Amino acid sequence: MNNFIYQRLSQSMLSAIIIATATLNVSGVQANNNLSFIDEINHRSAESDASPVNAIFHGELVEDPCVVSTESETQDVEFGQREKTFFYIHSDNPVTTPIAFNLILKECDLTLGKKVKVSLIGDDDSEDPGYLRITGQAKGVAIGLASTQDGTVVEMPINTGITYFLHDQSDNIIPFQAYLKGNPKRIENKTIVEGDFTAIAEFQLEYD
Incomplete structure (x- = not known):
């Protein structure tokens, strides 16, 4: 799986x-x-x-303006089975259909912070910098990330962040997308390796 x-x-x-x-x-x-x-x-x-x-030593402990919903704390995004030939056939744009997932922040107190910078932290792919590295049997693909800001889909390289304005009237739902991307050199050389894979990233939240 x-x-x-x-x-x-x-x-x-x-x-x-x-x-x-x-x-x-x-x-x-x-x-x-x-x-x-x-x-x-x-x-x-x-x-x-x-x-x-x-x-x-200088330090400060601060109270979080928002509570992360329980369903957002751990998320499992399934890509299912993908044929490696897909990337060869679509070599001009070797990416799969994005899969959506959300980060939901609740009970936000805007007196403590009106903005949040959300970053996804993980291992950078050595063959495709900016993409999340996979581990496992499969080789030659990486995971791309994107988010929606003001109605526009924005690419989100791994270990970088996007800032969002918070609303206290309802849940703050921050949408993300994940997709698979084939490595151009491996596509050219037909060296993508099939097999299971896993990737892990972590949300990092910085309030302002």
Whole structure:
């Protein structure tokens, strides 16, 4: 069975910045008969020992403006069986009919955020950058992603995001599409390999 599974990332954002500083103060010492510089070195070493390296952490935990519906948390998008010859026959446009799925956000509080940037995070296909890599027996195809924004279908390369405005009057339904794309070089060389495959991507939500 061919599975394309989407899973939601934790929405709470925690940012951390680590700043480490250290200074070596002893420099430019020349050998001479005046040993007073030794006292200066010892004095500076004592100051250095008394000043440990600093690690400063900054962070913020925020409340999510929306609740992800339970039916959106894990989704299984079935492509079914596809013949590899389909991609050879349609080499000028080697993509399958898109399959629709939705991310549904509920109970949005616009005082906490009026926009959400939705990204799909997964493994980039090495032969077709921007497309989601599949794993399994099959080779030579990747998964393309798209979304609908203001009534227009927009390509959504893997690991990139699209920003949507939120509405608090009803559920926020964000539509997506997934399709299979044949690799041009493998189509030309007739080296697409049949077999089962799976791909996993995760929703990442950033509110603003």
